[in-house]
Amino acid sequence: MLLPLFSSRVSAGFPSPADDYLEGDLDLNEYLIRTPPATFLVRVSGNSMIGKGIYDGDLLVVDRSLEPLDRDVVVAVVEGELTVKQLRFQDKEVWLMPANRRYKPLCVTGMDLQIWGVVSSSIHHFRKRVE
Amino acid sequence: MNLEERFNFRVSPSDGWYALVDCNNFYCSCERVYNPSLKERPIVVLSNNDGCIIARSNEAKLLGIGMGEPYFKMKSILQKHKITAFSSNYELYGDLSHRVMETLRTITPYVEVYSVDEAFTFWPHRLKPTLDALRQFRERVIRWTGVPVSIGLAPTKTLAKVAAKVAKKRADGCYILEEPDEYLLQQVEVEDIWGVGRRYARKLRKIGVHDAAAFAKLPDDDWIRSQFTVVGLRTVYELRGISCLGLEMLEPERKGICHSRAFSQPITNYKEMREAFFTYLTRASTKLRSRGLYARAMQIWLQTNRFAEEPYYSNAAVVQFPVASQDFFEMSQYLEPMLQSIYTDGYRYKKIGILFLDLCNETGIQPDLFDNIPRTRNAALLNVMDRLNSRYGKLTVHAASCGKERPWEMRREKLSPVAPNWRQLAVVKAK
Known part of the structure; x- marks a missing residue:
């Protein structure tokens, strides 16, 4: 969807001087997606990441071209399932951390950890929409 | 020389x-992208209507599963080796x-x-x-x-x-x-x-x-x-190492848009055939509109199973539109008489198709002085229908002529649940 940055009403007579400053359309794709072929949209199911502002039903923008770093929110493969967690490297240990006290951290040091992709942003609707 | x-x-x-x-084993690899539990497990992908095996993972190849084997014959062997079978998820593979x-x-x-x-x-x-x-x-x-x-x-x-x-x-x-x-x-x-x-x-x-x-x-x-x-x-x-074939980077210009598919079960009566054709016209004209194209002519055809031991029949009809069109409602008026001219009772029809020919974009349309089609109104309605269908799923709203049951629709019983649309995004667990 394209939104005009700002625009003046069309009127007969003089054109608005502001039209000169129109910078084109704001493209949310451009804002959210840096590497289109490597960027995947996935849906969140569950509440273990609400401390990071990720809620059940939110949309995650996952950029697989990014190198996973300490404190990144990532989609990791846990027991064959895609799971969203925060990645922590600490004292030579690797952790997958939930962001909700009701869930347990998972130590994956020495395990064959597969990071599916790095979450670059999350999209949350404040008003329920029918989808 | x-x-x-x-x-x-x-x-x-x-x-x-x-x-x-x-x-590598492209279709199978696609199935694994959103489903890591399939890693290193034997899987196969089936052709349209879940007919034959058209892709095998390395693990399935090692178990002796052949290319092109009919699915119904292989079912028990697949089960025995715990091989997972998928219907072709062309939306996923295309993405x-x-x-x-x-x-x-x-x-x-x-x-x-x-x-x-x-x-x-x-x-x-x-x-x-x-x-x-x-x-x-x-x-x-x-x-x-x-x-x-x-x-x-x-x-x-x-x-x-x-x-x-x-x-x-x-x-x-x-x-x-x-x-x-x-x-x-x-x-x-x-x-x-x-x-x-x-x-x-x-x-x-x-x-x-x-x-x-x-x-x-x-x-x-x-x-x-x-x-x-x-x-x-x-x-x-x-x-010999002397290059004669360069890179062909230009996509060939689109000459036609086609929608053709085999039925899951043969159609033997006019009522179902009519519904099938209107459904195919819905899909084909949606494709046309999504690409911003207009067709000057439309061809339709039907055929029975060439390989079955039963009487073979096929026929086709073409119509030229007075004005290049992408309008389902206008095309519908042509479709019925065309179908009547080629449909014959007493055959078991296996496959039909619709092909749009002589395509142009909006600027290429030559208007007709005696045109009496309410084009703007139809276009507005179709625009709403297209948007509803893209959000809620194909054929959510459609003309009544497409029918309700559609028992002849392509069967894809083993389809993986992920596809590049808002309703079928992959799910990640937060648990």
């Missing part, structure tokens, strides 16, 4: 290095194919999309990639898209095909064929040479040429040309 005259086209721009990037090609375009602009799972890339001599560079390209495709690929580099496209086959067997998935390798080419059966069809392969076998090395060594160019035309001669040159 020099090379240029011999081939009747310029050779120079194709001189350099060609890499064939080939996706991942596009991602693979776009990833390659971040490496070089010289990309020819050869098929859904293969692409040629071109490198001038001074930019010839090292083996290490190929490995990095491969890593990037796998990392970014989740689809494993093999890369074969060689001085010609035909040799790149050979190199890719070698690459597939190597742990690093990459191989450079520096020059035509006698020993390697001897391993390539004539049937497996790129560009050699079944007919030429048979002809080659008859004169004692069984492998690529022998084909490349045939002595007399003019004789080769007389026997195998310029196409065969090009292949011979390509096998």
Whole structure:
């Protein structure tokens, strides 16, 4: 969807001087997606990441071209399932951390950890929409 | 005669290095992207209507599952070996194919999309990639898209095909064929040479040429040309390491838009046939509108099963629209009489299709003075229908003529739940 940055009403007579400053359309794709072929949209199911502002039903923008770093929110493969967690490297240990006290951290040091992709942003609707 | 005259086209721009990037067991690999639990497990993908096995993972190949085997015959064997079968999820495969090609375009602009799972890339001599560079390209495709690929580099496209086959067997998935390798080419059966069809392969076998090395060594160019035309001669040159086939980067202009598919069960009455045609018209005209195209003519056809032991019948009809159109409602008025003219009772119809011909975009429309179709109103209505259908799923709203039950619809019972639309995004667990 394209939104005009700002625009003046069309009127007969003089054109608005502001039209000169129109910078084109704001493209949310451009804002959210840096590497289109490597960027995947996935849906969140569950509440273990609400401390990071990720809620059940939110949309995650996952950029697989990014190198996973300490404190990144990532989609990791846990027991064959895609799971969203925060990645922590600490004292030579690797952790997958939930962001909700009701869930347990998972130590994956020495395990064959597969990071599916790095979450670059999350999209949350404040008003329920029918989808 | 020099090379240029011999081939009747310029050779120079194709001189350099060609890499064939080939996706491994593409459809199976796609199924694994969003479902890591399938990793290292045997899986197969089925053709339309879950008919035959059309893709196998390496694990399924090792278990002896053959290509093209009918699914119903293999069911118990698949169960015994715990092999998971999937219906073709073409939406998913199309999306991942596009991602693979776009990833390659971040490496070089010289990309020819050869098929859904293969692409040629071109490198001038001074930019010839090292083996290490190929490995990095491969890593990037796998990392970014989740689809494993093999890369074969060689001085010609035909040799790149050979190199890719070698690459597939190597742990690093990459191989450079520096020059035509006698020993390697001897391993390539004539049937497996790129560009050699079944007919030429048979002809080659008859004169004692069984492998690529022998084909490349045939002595007399003019004789080769007389026997195998310029196409065969090009292949011979390509096998010798002289490039004759450059990169074809331009997508061919769209000549027609087609929607054709076999039914899950034969249609034997007019009522269902009519519903099927209106459904296909809905899909085909949606495709037209989504690409901003207008058709000046429409062809429809129907046919019974050519391979079944029952009476065969097929027929087709064409109509020319007075004004180029993408309007389902206008087309509907033509469809019914066309169908009546070709439909005959007493046959078991297996497949139908609709083809739009002579396409143009909006600027190419020539209006008609006596036009009485409410085009603006229809377009507004169709626009709303298209938007509803893209959000809530295909055929959420449709004309009543499409029918309700549609028992003939293509069967895809084993479809994976993920597809590139808002309703079928992959789910990640937060638990």
